[in-house]
Amino acid sequence: MAFAKEVIVTCEDGVVKLTPRFEDALDYISEFCKELGEEKLILVVDSYQPSVSFDSVFVKPVKHYLWGENGDPLGTNEKQLIVCDTAHWGASDFLKDKKLQEKVKLFVMKILAEFSPKQVLVVATNKKMAGIVSQWRLPRDVRVTWFRSDWMRGVSVEGRRIMICVGGPYIPKKAYDASARSFRIESFAKDLELLDDDAKTVAISRLLRLDDTKSEFINAVGRVKDPIGKEGSIVFTLGMQGHEVGLLLKQDAPVSRPNLTRPFRCGGMLRDGVWIARLWLSDSIHINLKDLPLVARIISRTRSKIQIRASEIALGKTDVVVETANRYRCELQCYKVEIVEKRGGVAFCMTVDPFSQEASD
Secondary structure (H helix, E strand, O other), X not given: OOXXXXXXXXXXXXXXXXEEEOOOOOHHHHHHHHHHOOOOOOXXXXXXXXXXXXXXXXXXXXXXXXOOHHHOOOOXXXXXXXXXXXXOOXXXXXXXXXXXXXXXXXXXXXXXXXXXXXXXXEEXXXXXXHHHHHOOOOOOOOEEEEOOOHHHOOOOOOOOOEEEEEOOOOOOOOOOHHHHOOOOHHHOOHHHOOOOHHHHHHHHXXXXXXXXXXXXXXXXXXXXXXXXXXXXXXXXXXXXXXXXXXXXXXXXXOXXXXXXXXXXXXXXXXXXXXXXXXXXXXXXXXXXXXXXXXXXXXXXXXXXXXXXXXXXXXXXXXXXXXXXXXXXXXXXXXXXXXEEEEOOEEEEEEOOOOOXXXXXX
8 A cells, every 4th residue: 555656445334445556457467477588487377267368468478278178187076066056145135134044054054964064164155144154053173164264265175075155255246346447458358448447447347356256166166176086075055046156157268167956946955955965975876967956855855754745745746756766766765765656646655674763763
């Protein structure tokens, strides 16, 4: 601040911010390249490529390379599943709605009842939301943090393979308005040069905010991946629907991305989420990704009622339920779910050893 010739002062919701303005915020990169000279090889490496014109920033032609097939040489994305919510809500909804907080808490507790707390990483939109989650008296070994915290980049996550996102990595719409004035429009796109100064600022601000959000999400979900691509990992995006997650994973480069799915029915995250995780992370159970949400729903509904008709699993989808169940009859038996032919249709029954803990419960 002290050495900036111009400082931009902004005030939003009572918070005053000072942002130094530079002639070109990316000028230090081109100056760095000039100091190294032409003979030096420079590598720019990241899991997300920002929407800047590298040729313009580096003042020289830049070649783009992907390491391995689709930029994922060890196939880590193939072993990760992102389960998208069927509902959308944001930080303000979570902070104001006690019922929503209780619903999220119940989901987190269900996951922790099934998996070791040492496997779970809970990531909230911001520090304030993470503070609310921390007050739920979760097991000590659970890691609770927030997007853009120090724990989200460049460090090991201690072998944790389950991430619960409480909201997305979103920031205020005007977060980059002041900073945008320090970037040259040429660093992003030549076709924006015809805009007036205010329009250029708005355009750059939007690009910076989108880049920030995409980069944060891609790097965040990468924290729970197995770096050598052997173990599976799963991410639950509470409050983020499939089209949102798809947008955040989209890149200009032809890189691979994790698998995406959603519960079979709206509101199914709370009911079926645990079973989706169990099936995906199982080393012995192999189910087609397309069928995974429905198989999880059959198991969760049967085990909650002991016996249930196929027509009750998913209203209006009885034929699909029966067909899918027959295809995975052996897998269902592994979780004590039997298919029973009844007069007038098919039902699912839970088989329990009379001397087991489940029977005594």
